[in-house]
Every structure is written in structure tokens, then in C-alpha cells.
Amino acid sequence: MINSRVYQQVESSLKVLSSSLDAKGLCIALSGGVDSVVLLHLCREYANKHNVILQAVYVNHGLSQHATQWQQFCQSLCETLNVPFVAKQVSITRKARTSLEAQAREARYQALDDAAKAGFAIVLGQHADDQVETFLLRLKRGSGLLGLGAMRATTQLASGRYCIRPLLAVSRSDIEAFARQFGLEHITDESNADDAFDRNFLRNQVIPLLTSRFNGFVANTLRSIDILQRQQTIIDEVSEEDLQKCRCRMALNITALQGLSCARRDNVIRLWLSKQGIEMPSQKQLDEIVQQAFSSRQDSQLEIRFKQGAVRRYRDALYWVTENSQKHDIETVNLNELSGQSTPVALQTGKGVRKPFTDEIVSIRYGRLKDKIKPQGKPGSNTLKHWLKDLHIPSWERDSIAVVYYNDTPVAVNGLFVSAEHAEDNGIIWVVKDD
Numbered sequence: 001m002i003n004s005r006v007y008q009q010v011e012s013s014l015k016v017l018s019s020s021l022d023a024k025g026l027c028i029a030l031s032g033g034v035d036s037v038v039l040l041h042l043c044r045e046y047a048n049k050h051n052v053i054l055q056a057v058y059v060n061h062g063l064s065q066h067a068t069q070w071q072q073f074c075q076s077l078c079e080t081l082n083v084p085f086v087a088k089q090v091s092i093t094r095k096a097r098t099s100l101e102a103q104a105r106e107a108r109y110q111a112l113d114d115a116a117k118a119g120f121a122i123v124l125g126q127h128a129d130d131q132v133e134t135f136l137l138r139l140k141r142g143s144g145l146l147g148l149g150a151m152r153a154t155t156q157l158a159s160g161r162y163c164i165r166p167l168l169a170v171s172r173s174d175i176e177a178f179a180r181q182f183g184l185e186h187i188t189d190e191s192n193a194d195d196a197f198d199r200n201f202l203r204n205q206v207i208p209l210l211t212s213r214f215n216g217f218v219a220n221t222l223r224s225i226d227i228l229q230r231q232q233t234i235i236d237e238v239s240e241e242d243l244q245k246c247r248c249r250m251a252l253n254i255t256a257l258q259g260l261s262c263a264r265r266d267n268v269i270r271l272w273l274s275k276q277g278i279e280m281p282s283q284k285q286l287d288e289i290v291q292q293a294f295s296s297r298q299d300s301q302l303e304i305r306f307k308q309g310a311v312r313r314y315r316d317a318l319y320w321v322t323e324n325s326q327k328h329d330i331e332t333v334n335l336n337e338l339s340g341q342s343t344p345v346a347l348q349t350g351k352g353v354r355k356p357f358t359d360e361i362v363s364i365r366y367g368r369l370k371d372k373i374k375p376q377g378k379p380g381s382n383t384l385k386h387w388l389k390d391l392h393i394p395s396w397e398r399d400s401i402a403v404v405y406y407n408d409t410p411v412a413v414n415g416l417f418v419s420a421e422h423a424e425d426n427g428i429i430w431v432v433k434d435d
């Protein structure tokens with residue numbers, strides 16, 4: 001039974017973090033260094049006390065000559081502690097313009113995500129001193145509020161999996177004292193002494209100097225980081241609200257954008273682009289989008305190109321267009337089996353269409369714009385192209401709108417309208433999932 005201040009700190013933070021995420025278990029990212037070895041012991045104590053399932057993963061980057069030795073160390077430590085262990089080998093192909101550390105980190109998170117069991121949160125060993133180093137590294141690069149807020153105690157990977165950092169408020173010296181007190185063995189990465197790396201230089205030279213001169217430097221920096229993170233949370237909330245107000249389907253409504261201050265307008269465009277995978281548009285690109293979007297010429301041919309796609313304007317909205325969204329294959333999906341995660345549709349009940357008859361084949365088709373339909377509430381029948389144009393759907397989007405067919409008859413146009421002949425108040429709503 002471990003009785004120490006460090007354990008109490010970690011126990012309370014693990015309680016908050018893992019229960020708020022409803023994690024099925026904890027997957028310790030174990031490098032064999034003192035931080036993650038202490039983390040493993042603390043988590044094991046926590047797991048025994050609170051009946052939580054553990055696993056540990058070592059990622060072998062193959063970058064150090066000692067990598068295999070470290071892997072063996074982690075494996076035998078886990079065997080001794082009776083914690084299920086997995087090692088994951090990754091290979092890092094050097095890309096230009098990205099540092100080796102950044103590539104190793106990216107590969108590591110991917111490997112941890114692959115190795116962690118479903119529903120488990122990944123637990124990482126970054127601590128208070130790492131946090132201050134991250135802050136100073138970001139300051140050096142000229143980061144804004146988000147970057148200076150450094151590491152969050154909880155983050156989410158693209159897969160939806162959570163990562164948690166229960167040691168973020170614990171200092172390196174407390175972690176090392178804990179390891180000494182309990183006689184814990186760990187590996188020492190000799191590259192940590194090499195001041196050629198910026199992080200090591202800050203750790204070994206700069207922070208000790210600042211700490212010796214300014215009382216409470218580390219604690220005060222952590223306080224600033226906490227304030228920055230809270231402020232960023234407010235900005236995130238306001239940004240999401242602004243985006244919801246400006247969004248119509250996947251597009252951005254220009255009139256709604258005009259109702260915002262310049263700073264909030266730029267911010268919404270940035271957020272919208274980041275949801276398309278464009279993290280940092282340059283100010284020049286942003287200014288160009290704004291200038292062309294707000295030009296009085298409704299029909300102006302706005303097209304701002306990015307590597308992954310382009311921003312285009314159609315009437316009163318901005319669209320994100322990629323090669324894919326322009327050329328959607330015509331596909332027919334047989335929906336006779338409608339249960340299960342992998343089906344391309346979700347079924348809801350309400351104002352929709354009647355159920356298909358048993359002898360009707362349901363399919364989803366794209367791009368058959370010449371097929372005719374009489375939408376509910378419209379006086380006559382016309383082509384899908386006509387009705388989509390009528391709804392101001394830009395030409396390049398029309399091919400990628402999913403239409404549900406009963407046999408060869410279009411009955412529902414995803415989220416837009418249904419056929420008058422098939423409409424039913426207490427019917428079914430076909431919601432075709434995005435790819």
C-alpha cells in the first residue's frame with residue numbers, strides 16, 4: 001500500500017479524469033523512464049484499490065541502439081507487477097521539414113492508439129516540469145493563446161480515444177523522490193543530457209537559472225498556463241457557437257459572417273477550415289477569402305486553393321470543395337439488411353416517407369440528376385437537378401448528395417426533401433451517414 005503525497009495527487013486526478021471519460025480501463029504509455037515507471041506503479045495501486053483494468057504499451061521507435069533493451073526492461077517490469085504488456089514496433093521514415101522528434105511523437109501516438117484496448121484511456125507521464133518546458137518552447141516559436149496553454153490534462157485523438165496526463169501537477173523532483181523512496185528501477189535515456197536539443201537546454205540550463213532567480217517560477221508559470229487554458233476554453237465555446245450560427249449544412253453563410261466582428265469572423269473561418277483538416281491558413285489566405293466573399297459581385301468566381309482542396313463561393317455561402325466532393329461515384333447499396341454499425345444509413349422516425357414494401361429494394365444513389373421527383377409541397381414533378389438548384393445547392397455539390405430510392409424511384413433527398421407520393425407524417429427518415 002503506497003502512502004504518499006504523490007499517490008494522493010495522482011489518485012484524485014485519475015478519479016476525475018478517468019471517471020468523467022467513462023474509461024473501460026487504463027493503458028499506460030510506458031517508456032521505461034522514471035516518469036512512466038512511477039506512473040505505472042501509481043496506476044497499479046489505483047487499479048487495485050478501485051478495481052480498474054490496466055495494460056501497458058511500449059513503443060519501439062528503433063531510433064536508439066538501446067531500444068530493444070528498454071523494451072525488455074518494460075516487459076519484465078510488467079511481468080513482475082502482473083500488468084498485461086504489449087510492445088509495438090514503429091518505423092519512422094524521415095520527412096523533410098518535420099523534426100525527427102515530431103515524427104516519432106506522431107508515430108508513437110498512432111501506435112499507442114492501435115495497441116490500446118477498446119474503450120481504454122491512454123495514460124501519459126508528462127509532469128509539471130515538462131509543462132513549463134513546453135510553454136517556453138512555444139513562447140520561443142511565437143505561439144498564440146492555444147499554444148501557450150501547453151498540454152491539456154485530457155486530449156482526444158482523431159480516433160476519439162482519450163489521453164490523460166495525471167502527473168501534470170506533480171514536479172519532476174517529487175517523481176524522482178518517489179522512485180528513490182520505493183527503490184524503483186528505471187532506464188536513463190542518455191540523450192536527455194544533450195543540450196543540442198532545445199527541450200534539454202531549457203531543462204538543464206534555462207529553467208534552473210530562472211528558478212534560482214525568481215521564487216516560485218515553476219508554480220507561477222503553471223498558474224499562467226491554467227489561466228490561459230481557461231481563457232482558451234471560453235474562446236472555443238464562443239467559436240463553436242459562432243460557427244453554428246454561420247453554418248448552413250457544410251457551408252458558411254456569408255451574411256451571417258458579416259454580422260460578426262472581424263476577429264470573430266476570421267476565427268470562424270479558421271475553425272471551419274480546421275474541421276476540413278486545414279490547421280493554419282496564412283493570414284494572406286484568410287484575407288483573400290474574406291475580401292472575395294464580401295465583394296458585392298454575387299457571381300464572382302471565388303476559388304482559394306489549398307493543398308487539400310479549395311474554398312469556393314456560390315451565391316451567399318462559402319463551400320469547401322475537394323476532388324472527392326466533386327466526383328462522387330454513382331453507387332448502389334442494397335439495404336435489405338438494415339442493422340449494424342456498418343450500414344450506410346441511420347433510421348429515424350418522424351416526418352419522412354412510408355416504409356418500403358417488402359418487395360421493394362432500397363438503395364442509395366448519387367449523381368442521377370436527371371431522375372424526376374415531385375417534392376412534398378411543390379406543385380409538380382421535375383428533375384433532381386432542378387430541385388437542388390432551386391435549393392441553391394452549388395453545382396459541384398449536387399453529385400455528392402445521397403438520394404434514397406425505392407426500386408428505381410427517388411423517395412428522399414438526404415436532409416432536404418421527400419417525394420410527395422411517399423411522404424408520411426409518422427414515417428421513416430433516411431439519414432445517410434457521411435463517409
Ligand SMILES: Nc1ncnc2c1ncn2[C@@H]1O[C@H](COP(=O)(O)OP(=O)(O)OP(=O)(O)O)[C@@H](O)[C@H]1O
Nearest residue numbers: 029030031035036057058059060105123124125126
Ligand atoms: N517509447 C515509448 N513508449 C511508450 N510510451 C512512451 C514512449 N516514449 C514516451 N512515452 C510516453 O510519453 C510520455 C512523454 O514522453 P516524452 O516527454 O519523452 O515525449 P515528448 O516527445 O515530449 O511527447 P509529448 O509531446 O507527448 O510530450 C512519457 O511519460 C510516456 O508516458
